[in-house]
Amino acid sequence: MKPILQVNNVVKKYGDKTALNNISLAIPQGSVFGLLGPNGAGKTSLIRIINQITFPDSGTILLDGEKLSPHHVKHIGYMPEERGLYKSMKVGEQALYLAQLKGISKDEAKKQLKYWFDKLEIGDWWNKKIQELSKGMAQKIQFVVTVLHQPKLLIFDEPFSGFDPVNANIIKDEILELKQKGSTIIFSTHRMESVEEMCDEIALIHKSNKLLDGSLVDIKKEYRSNTFDLGINAMNPNQLKDFLNAKYQIEDTFFKSLDNELKLSVKLEERSANELLNDVLPFGQVTHFSEKIPSINDIFIQTVTNN
Amino acid sequence: MGVLSLIIKREFISKVRNKSFIVMTFVSPIIFVAVAALIGYLSSMKTEVKHIGIHDESGMFVNEFKNSESYKYHDVSKIDPKILKDSVSQANYEGVLFIPEKDNLKDYEKSIEYVSEDSPSLGFIANTESKLSEKLLRKNLTNQGVDTVLLDKSKIDVTMHLTKASGEETVKGLNEMKVGVGSVFGYLIMMFIIIYGNMVMRSVIEEKTSRIIEIIISSIKPIQLMMGKIIGTTLAGILQFVIWAIVGMILLVIANLVFGLNTSTPSTEMAIESAKLVDIKLYFTEFLKLPLLSMAVYFLIYFIGGYFLYSSLYAAIGAAVDNETDTQQFMFPVIMPLMLGVYIGFFTVMNEPHGTVATIFSMIPFTSPIVMLMRIPFGVPFYEIALSIALLFATFIAIVWVASKIYRVGILMYGKKTTWKELIKWLKY
DSSP states (O other), X not given: OOXXXXXXXXXXXXXXXXXXXXXXXXXXXTOEEEEXXXXXXXXXXXXXXXXXXXXXXXXXXXXXXXXXXXXXXXGEEEEOSSOOOOTTSBHHHHHHHHHHHTTOOHHHHHHHHHHHHHHTTOGGGXXXXXXXXXXXXXXXXXXXXXXXXXXXXEEEESTTXXXXXXXXXXXXXXXXXXXXTTOEEEEEESOTHHHHTTOSEEEEEETTEEEEEEEHHHHHHXXXXXXXXXXXXXXXXXXXXXXXXXXXXXXXXXXXOSSOOEEEEEEOTTSOHHHHHHHHGGGEEEEEEEEOOOOHHHHHHHHHHHO | OHHHHHHHHHHHHHHHHSHHHHHHHHHHHHHHHHHHHHHHHHHHSOOOOEEEEEEESSSSSGGGOOOOSSEEEEEOTTSOHHHHHHHHHTTSSSEEEEEOOOSSGGGHHHHOEXXXXXXXXXXXXXXXXXXXXXXXXXXXHHHTTOOHHHHHHHOOXXXXXXXXXXXXXXXXXXXXXXXXXXXXXXXXXXXXXXHHHHHHHHHHHHHHHTTOHHHHHTTSOHHHHHHHHHHHHHHHHHHHHHHHHHHHHHHHHHHHHHHOOOOSOHHHHHHHHHSOHHHHHHHHHHHHHSOHHHHHHHHHHHHHHHHHHHHHHHHHHHHXXXXXXXXXXXXXXXXXXHHHHHHHIIIIITTOTTSHHHHHHTTSTTTHHHHHHHHXXXXXXXXXXXXXXXXXXXXXXXXXXHHHHHHHHHTXXXXXXXXXXXXXXXXXX
């Protein structure tokens, strides 16, 4: 797929501290892209450069094939990690103001605002000041002002930190709906498990360097170890273990289940899953059989250790 | 331009809608008029008459002291000095003047004594001393055979008739008037810079603490936000000044009508009384002849240059800190040149409007808006004004550039206490 955003060899230094070391990324149109890495890895630096808040020391960024320039802010919606709103400004006025700063007309902004206020059922907040709203309510407004100008590219920095679970879910659903409608979404987070299920593509950043990037499925395939979790109510567990030990690499493992069965993690090497199943079936009732898919967290730790 | 006007509009509206702005705008003139009325009332009250005793052993001076509205003199030469000193402490008299008898008039130089509970006013001392000296001078002249009556007759008081080289008539006190007009302009600029510079700074801090700043600058350039903020706040300030002027005038008129108070101070009243009607007319025409239009234009130019210069510094300070209490360390270097400008204006320009000190400080951009405005009524060569304005605007552009750099970095910095060293580092980012 054609990338909507292309980051080419971006370098950013603050004094003698390097924040981004020759980062290149391609973010496919219509994807949910996870920019993952621990705190201080350089994610926010990169996002600020994409938002033209700061500028790279070298390297280029292309949006829709065009070199990033001020008129592009209209096409980007950004929810920073450090977020807030004018406390003493009314909700409606504030949303219109922020949308107009993005370059859309007041009438268009009003139309969009009405749509979102109806959708999130917050129409009667228009004349309230932010300081009169609860934190959860303010979070909804925060989301609305991010998407109000119908940007092609949405960037969320640590989107679910600070959101209560109910709002986080509402917003997750809204984001997925925006994706359905064709928006491209970038998530940046250090809590990798929180966005894993939503991402199509990811890039791992660590200590200002990109460790790996690509489609989530491909990366997981690459890092799969052909290991299966097996749960079995064996008549003679020790006999089974001895049998398996001779043929496969096994380890005791843990997963949630209702019975008190034998739980093993079995590395198949070159053998197939069916072969293992055939091998264990005579020993008892199989309750659990699934491939162990590496989590992003596992992959991250593995990559960092390998480097 | 569209974005900038949006920001200006928002800043203006948020300032004007602010409760403290509304209260300040409408309550300040009331307080001001109330204070003016109070001063008028107090100064129109009769001052208490002070009783002064004179113990004159020589009998030479006692008749020189004539009762006035504020002082009544009593001849107490016959009362024992010791008792007199006690009665001073019992406050029967404000003070007692002791004049001994001396044969040699020269001996009076150091031998006259004034005893009082409270220290006498400088005016009273000068007045009394001059009376005594005058009497001694006459006595001395008479002793040496000079006819003092003849001397008095021969005295001629000269009042110079002031005329300009161009042949126009002019009046005394013009310099004071010029200083007055210049000072008002200079002082206004200083007040405006401090009040509204602070407002700009607070508004920057507010955006930082409410964490909205990053959302804003993902849409626009920081310098647009900074300039919009400065201009919007200025407009709110100008509105406030206009309202003050109008409300103040209305209230003064009302106060005059209702209370019939004489708001002019006694001294100017006397000055006007003593001046002939022709003089008043001359004062007025002279005032009109001051380069009022060009002064207003220069006021505007210096106001814009000076205000923008300082408020971009205020904006940078606001960006560099997390909350208002941290601003102190950066405030002093900003306020100091302003204060310096005002003091130089008051003390140097008044005496020597074209002296070296006044000229230098009317060139330095940080003081020129105040000092030059005070100098302009005295007539400053155009090339000096042009140079000073050029320097002011060059510095203004440089400062806005520096401030916007600090601003750009500072607004995204949280939780770090900023030092001067840090600020300089930011300039290189």
